[in-house]
Structure formats: structure tokens, C-alpha cells
Amino acid sequence: MNEIIASTAIGVGIILAAAGLGSALGWGMICSKYIEGIARQPEMRAQLMGQMLFTGGLMEAFPMIVLGLSMWFIFANPFVAAVG
Template sequence: MEHSIMVVAALIGAGLAIGLAAVGASIGNGLVTSKFIEGLTRQPEAKNVLFINTLISVGLIEAVPIIAAVIAIVLLYANPLIK
């Protein structure tokens, strides 16, 4: 009985980790992209600097779901509480 409860808890935790990370990353990407477009319309001559900063920011934001996926995999397959 305890084993099945731990497996269900690990599955729910992994799903929440990946789901919330994906939602947070999509919100962050949307905000960064909207600010990029806003900055581009205000100062078109700063396009290259804004574009580079946007790419760096989006890359860092996209690292969050990847880390969450690794944590979810650890929860599912390398959980020391499930024997």
C-alpha cells in the first residue's frame, strides 16, 4: 500500500513540475517577446542589441523546463523512497 502511494505521489509531483515549468516558461517567453517588440517599435536602430538580449533571455527561460524535466525523471526513476 505504501509503495503505491509513493508511486502515485511521484507521478503527481513529476506532472506538476513539468506542467508548472512549461506554464512559467511560456509566460516568461511571452513577456520577453512583447518587450522586444515594444522596444523595437520605440527604437528601431537598436534592433541588433535588442535581438541578442532577447535570444539570451529566451534561452535562459527555456532552461527552466529542461531542469524541471530532469527533476521529474529523478522523481520517477531514481527516487530513493521507492524500492
């Protein structure tokens, strides 16, 4: 049973790291396209900022969903229940 708990903890750590990396890369891409859009059409700055913040908010929701699933695996591990 300890192996299952340890393997789950390692898996959760990898999943959270991947979600954090994906979110950081997504924010980088969103912000770079925002700056590129301002460079092309400076008069669209306000509209582009609203779109950037909306899309960034959606991008930030993904790691929070992954965190919730990870907490479920840590505190209510279904693998331990299947063995025990």
C-alpha cells in the same frame, strides 16, 4: 509503496506543467518587451534581438533542469528507498 509511486507521478506531472507554463509566460513577456523596445527605438533592433535570444535561451534552460529533476524522481525515487 504503490501510493508513493502514484503520488510521485502526480507531483512530477504538476511540476512539469508549472515549468512549461512558466516558460511560456516568460517567453511571452520577453517577446512583448522586445517588440516594445523596437517600437521605442527601431535602430536598436539587432542589439535587442540578441538580448532577446540570449534571455530566451536562459528561459528555456529552466524547464530542462526541471525535466532532469523529474526524471530523477521517477526513475530513482528517493521516497521508495526510504520506505523499502
